Amino acid sequence: MREQHRRARWVAAIVAATSVLAAVSASGANAAKPAVKAGSGGSITILADTTREPAIKAFEKANPSIKVTIETYANTGNNGIEQKFALYNQAGSGWPDVFFSNGNDLAWASNSKINYTENLGSSVPESIQKGFGNNLSVCEVGGKLMCLPNDLGQVVLWYNATLFKQWGYSPPKTWQQYESLSLQIAKDHPGYFTGLAGDVNAPNRYLWPSGCPVSTLVAKMTVKINVNAPSCTRVENMLQTLLNAKVVSPIGLFDTDAPTQVGAKLVMTPGASWYGQFIFEADFKVPAHQITASLPLHWAGEKAGTGAEGGGLWMVSRHATGKNLAAAIKAVQFLTTNHKLLTSNVTFPAYGPAQNAWLAGLGRTGYFADFPQLKHALKTAASEIRTDTNWTQYNPGNIWSQTVTAALSSGQSLSSGWSTFGTQLVQQAQSFGYKVQK
Amino acid sequence: MNRGREPLSAYLLTSPYLILLAVAGLIPAGYAVVESFEPSSGLGIVGGHGLFANYQRVFTDYRFDSAFLHVGEVLIVWLPIFIVIVVGLALLMHQRPGRLSRSVQFILYLPGALAGIANFVLWLFILDPTVSPIRFLAHGFGETSLDQVAQPSHLPIILAAMLIFLGTGTWIVIVFGGLNNIPDEVLEAATIDGASSWQIAMKVKLPLIRPWIGYLTLVNIAYGFQLFLEPSVMSQVTHGVISPTWSPNELSYTYAYSQLDTGGAAALSVVLLAVTMVIGVVVISRSKLLGEGRS
Numbered sequence: 001m002r003e004q005h006r007r008a009r010w011v012a013a014i015v016a017a018t019s020v021l022a023a024v025s026a027s028g029a030n031a032a033k034p035a036v037k038a039g040s041g042g043s044i045t046i047l048a049d050t051t052r053e054p055a056i057k058a059f060e061k062a063n064p065s066i067k068v069t070i071e072t073y074a075n076t077g078n079n080g081i082e083q084k085f086a087l088y089n090q091a092g093s094g095w096p097d098v099f100f101s102n103g104n105d106l107a108w109a110s111n112s113k114i115n116y117t118e119n120l121g122s123s124v125p126e127s128i129q130k131g132f133g134n135n136l137s138v139c140e141v142g143g144k145l146m147c148l149p150n151d152l153g154q155v156v157l158w159y160n161a162t163l164f165k166q167w168g169y170s171p172p173k174t175w176q177q178y179e180s181l182s183l184q185i186a187k188d189h190p191g192y193f194t195g196l197a198g199d200v201n202a203p204n205r206y207l208w209p210s211g212c213p214v215s216t217l218v219a220k221m222t223v224k225i226n227v228n229a230p231s232c233t234r235v236e237n238m239l240q241t242l243l244n245a246k247v248v249s250p251i252g253l254f255d256t257d258a259p260t261q262v263g264a265k266l267v268m269t270p271g272a273s274w275y276g277q278f279i280f281e282a283d284f285k286v287p288a289h290q291i292t293a294s295l296p297l298h299w300a301g302e303k304a305g306t307g308a309e310g311g312g313l314w315m316v317s318r319h320a321t322g323k324n325l326a327a328a329i330k331a332v333q334f335l336t337t338n339h340k341l342l343t344s345n346v347t348f349p350a351y352g353p354a355q356n357a358w359l360a361g362l363g364r365t366g367y368f369a370d371f372p373q374l375k376h377a378l379k380t381a382a383s384e385i386r387t388d389t390n391w392t393q394y395n396p397g398n399i400w401s402q403t404v405t406a407a408l409s410s411g412q413s414l415s416s417g418w419s420t421f422g423t424q425l426v427q428q429a430q431s432f433g434y435k436v437q438k
Numbered sequence: 439m440n441r442g443r444e445p446l447s448a449y450l451l452t453s454p455y456l457i458l459l460a461v462a463g464l465i466p467a468g469y470a471v472v473e474s475f476e477p478s479s480g481l482g483i484v485g486g487h488g489l490f491a492n493y494q495r496v497f498t499d500y501r502f503d504s505a506f507l508h509v510g511e512v513l514i515v516w517l518p519i520f521i522v523i524v525v526g527l528a529l530l531m532h533q534r535p536g537r538l539s540r541s542v543q544f545i546l547y548l549p550g551a552l553a554g555i556a557n558f559v560l561w562l563f564i565l566d567p568t569v570s571p572i573r574f575l576a577h578g579f580g581e582t583s584l585d586q587v588a589q590p591s592h593l594p595i596i597l598a599a600m601l602i603f604l605g606t607g608t609w610i611v612i613v614f615g616g617l618n619n620i621p622d623e624v625l626e627a628a629t630i631d632g633a634s635s636w637q638i639a640m641k642v643k644l645p646l647i648r649p650w651i652g653y654l655t656l657v658n659i660a661y662g663f664q665l666f667l668e669p670s671v672m673s674q675v676t677h678g679v680i681s682p683t684w685s686p687n688e689l690s691y692t693y694a695y696s697q698l699d700t701g702g703a704a705a706l707s708v709v710l711l712a713v714t715m716v717i718g719v720v721v722i723s724r725s726k727l728l729g730e731g732r733s
Binding site: 080082083086108113114198199200251252254255256257258260261393397398401402405406409410424427431432433 | 567
């Protein structure tokens with residue numbers, strides 16, 4: 001009995017000890033081997049999150065001649081998916097023909113080492129490319145079109161129209177007005193909130209609209225980072241003031257206690273296009289006919305510009321050839337531009353010509369107050385996303401969590417996490433091979 | 439007895455283990471050693487030069503010190519308490535054998551018998567103040583969210599609690615085995631000589647189970663240095679408040695699969711291997727784990 005236990009323990013310990021080593025050694029060699037052609041006859045494999053499954057099924061139905069295999073990952077995150085691609089390269093086969101993900105994943109999928117993405121510049125018609133307008137820049141890597149954008153997470157100003165009317169407030173237009181109105185609310189209606197600071201999306205909704213350089217690509221592998229720039233410190237000061245006034249909550253949007261701690265007491269917040277249905281309606285259970293949005297906030301005296309929280313995109317494998325490649329390109333075009341499909345999608349389409357139809361669908365839900373204003377806000381914000389913040393292999397949101405959120409959750413000030421946020425941004429950018437400029 | 443056949447059967451019996459050791463242990467470890475000296479072209483800083491370039495790069499990584507510090511903190515909090523609890527309870531149960539002792543042993547063993555992942559999920563519920571049955575504790579400290587409970591400075595204590603909860607039962611069984619191994623005559627002789635129960639436990643039993651305590655220490659130190667699953671789950675549920683490169687093993691994983699720097703990952707694995715081997719040698723020689731101890 002004792003010996004058995006001992007042996008079992010040893011074996012377990014050794015297996016545990018070596019599994020990482022084994023995993024490491026499995027990805028040993030670096031160069032990708034020549035591509036092995038996937039089965040011919042227009043059959044494709046699509047790797048996407050579970051949310052995208054109905055859309056892919058719709059494509060399959062509309063194109064019965066193309067055989068589609070769907071592989072999914074959980075829509076809560078795809079940590080470690082890069083590992084799969086490293087292993088596909090190692091094996092010289094196995095890549096999905098189409099891959100749905102976000103900007104951070106595009107950054108590694110299009111880099112020289114994983115080198116997965118196909119340049120779609122010449123295969124997607126000019127007219128369709130034009131339909132994406134400004135938002136196609138997300139997909140432009142080193143002058144090549146490495147994906148087609150699926151949806152936008154453009155930041156607008158959400159607020160509770162019912163409470164605003166009752167309290168006699170009108171929605172702010174600038175960040176300065178946002179700060180003073182927040183302080184007013186803190187004074188007149190303590191216990192209500194006008195924002196949250198403790199989640200991975202916080203940099204996207206506060207720093208991005210301000211032009212604060214945390215991931216500004218100046219060349220393919222050169223990035224500008226300076227959290228002490230005035231465009232950053234003005235946000236730091238504003239958030240610190242509002243946190244002190246307890247009107248911006250230190251917790252995060254996705255924390256399990258957010259619905260109870262903040263929930264329906266969130267009277268206003270900058271937030272992505274999907275906040276309405278996903279945060280206010282589903283998570284925070286705010287009753288219908290209360291929530292609406294107005295135009296994105298801008299800094300007084302500066303031109304309009306906003307940020308984006310999330311936004312999916314579709315990549316095509318450069319390993320696909322012939323009929324498969326054609327089918328893969330057809331699939332991403334369908335998935336990003338088909339009106340009927342996009343109207344039924346849950347997220348705001350990046351493709352301009354489909355936006356009105358989508359918005360009409362949103363209006364039919366009947367959930368929102370002052371829908372014409374909301375519609376105008378979302379439509380305008382969609383073309384105002386600043387292009388001086390880019391998706392990089394390091395995620396400023398994650399670093400924000402480890403530094404600023406960590407400081408806030410242990411009761412420290414935002415400023416105490418701020419300089420670590422700055423240093424870690426630089427260190428992590430460098431660890432991925434970026435040259436860093438101030 | 440046929441003397442000639444004994445070695446053969448011994449080889450036969452150990453062969454599955456030896457094969458597994460080679461395939462899952464020695465060969466990958468050897469490969470990692472080789473790989474750690476090969477020039478690596480990760481995405482990151484092409485730091486260091488010469489034969490030890492990978493090591494140089496890993497040693498100067500800004501996350502290197504903190505990763506080992508974190509593991510050190512966990513070990514300091516966890517191991518002493520764990521060893522005292524396991525050995526103490528085992529001695530107590532051995533002192534008063536019977537139905538009560540056996541049922542307590544069984545109850546303590548239960549958490550360890552559950553699969554690892556199920557245990558962590560259970561722990562997440564215990565830690566989250568919105569759902570926890572012991573949320574009054576968190577609320578007492580003014581903590582209302584998982585991020586506040588699982589903030590980085592609390593992690594050593596949380597992990598220690600987790601590991602004690604998971605491991606105590608299993609290890610009591612093992613140490614108890616050691617206690618059962620003590621010949622009755624020895625204990626009877628001590629009683630006749632007038633030793634109290636306390637004296638028997640401390641002066642007779644404890645020295646005799648030293649190899650078992652050594653084994654307990656060794657395996658758990660090794661486990662501590664390899665912490666991976668627990669902190670990475672914590673990192674995910676806190677939405678990244680706990681760094682995804684919290685432990686050395688996680689850092690190694692990041693090297694391999696985010697930075698695509700296999701040389702650096704291999705170097706870090708070799709460092710871990712070296713550290714645990716040195717500790718292993720010290721513990722084995724001190725506790726006489728592989729010899730003498732049975733006398």
